[in-house]
Amino acid sequence: MIHCEGLVKIFKSDNLEVVALQGLNIEVKNGEMMAIIGNSGSGKSTLLNILGGLDRPSAGQVRVGEWDLLKITDKQLVQYKRKTVGFVWQNNARNLLPFLTALENVETPMMLEGKVDRAYALQLLEWVGLKERVHNKLSQLSGGEQQRVAIAISLANRPSLLLADEPTGSVDSATSDQIMDTFRRLNRELGVTIVIVTHDLSLASKVDRVVAIRDGLTSTEFVRRNPNLDEAASFNLNQVHEEYVVLDRAGRLQIPRNFLEALNIDGKASMEFDGEKILIKPPNSLEGNK
Template sequence: MIRCDGLVKIYKTTEIEVVALQGLNLTIEAGEMMAIIGNSGSGKSTLLNILGGLDRPSAGMVGVGPWDLLKITDAQLVQYKRESVGFIWQNNARNLLPYLTALENVETVMMLSGKLDRIYAKELLERVGLAHRIHSKLQQLSGGEQQRVAIAISLANRPALLLADEPTGSVDSETAERIMDIFRTLNRELGVTIVIVTHDLSLAHKVNRVVAIRDGQTSSELIRREVDESSSFKSEKEQQVTQDRHEEYIVLDRAGRLQVPKAYLEALQISGKASMEFDGEKIMIRAPK
């Protein structure tokens, strides 16, 4: 579904040049629900904006389905954003038109593409648990309800890819869990590919795969070995069990380079150079003698 190979994004001004993505490699399968985590400035939001067609890559390769986002024309980009991808922002003001009802917000997206389907719009609001709020306006909805309307809006044109930028960042933990439950249900029932950017590792552990980005490159992956779709992940104990199911892998790029987690390097007091040995079975990295 998504293929990034040596993806580079450089922001330039008259005085400064910032490399946000430095040859990032990433593959996401169709129908997958996964999370991208990273510290502020790591490049995760830049990646999401590129995948959403909101920003242009500088170099490398990035493909979403049949679309090549490096070579896409402006007219094709409009078509891509309307038909292939749905976007959910953390800030509800960017998701909703406050003077419209929940139903009218969903229908507006459809009308912009010339494909109004009121029955499907109501079905989407029912799927996110808002069948009783379809005629409510923004000021009549809680923050969690507004975010659920935003999810329905993002699916209005039946996109194959759903991108969510910190979708639970402005709601309480109980509402966040409900939103994640909705994502899992939509992923399972509609088959839509879902990519979530978050800084909250407890939420990231509720998906099947987590990709960590550091300094504009993929650094590691967490893969869940046993998936319990029926679990609601409501207790701290259940959250810990979920975390235990994730196994961490360091990601190698095409040149065989890897990013060792910062905590490991600090624990060994490694900086700049390291000693490496191979004993026939294991590769060992140590601080230089």
């Protein structure tokens, strides 16, 4: 569904250039539900905005389904945003129209295609657990319920990709669990690919795979070892996930900076192969043993 290789995004302001993504590589399979984690400024939201068609990439490769987002025209971009991708924001004010009911909010994007499918809108609200709240105005809904309306809206035009930017960032843990369970149910029932950007590693037990971004680069992946894990169980990274270093097509490793700093590696490192393992050491480690 998603293929990014050497993805670069540079923001320019006057004489200042900020490199938000500096050669990021990532693959997302069709029907996968995954999370992208990273601290503020890591580039995760920039990646989501590019995948959502809200920002243009500066260089590299980025494909979503049949669309090449580096070469897409403005007219094609409108069709891409209408039909291929759905977006859920952390701030409900960007998702919802407060003077409409939950049902009317879901039906609004359908008007862009000239046909309102009320039966499907009702089905979406039932899927997100709001069957009894379809005629409620937003002021009558809790923050978690509003966010679930937003999820239904993002699926109104049957996109194949759903993007969510910190969807649980402004709710309590119990509501967060409800929202993540909603994403999982829709992922299974509709087969929609879901990418969630978050800084909260505890969400990792709710998805198939986690990719960590540091300094605009894909650095490590955590892959779920037990797909039958009880989703209500408490999260333990050591028991549930295995960490991988990303290897690109040129054979380059992107090693987390904190690992390198712990070994005082900066710029160069010595490397050995013992027939089973590749050992990376500080360049002076061998000299110090002589």
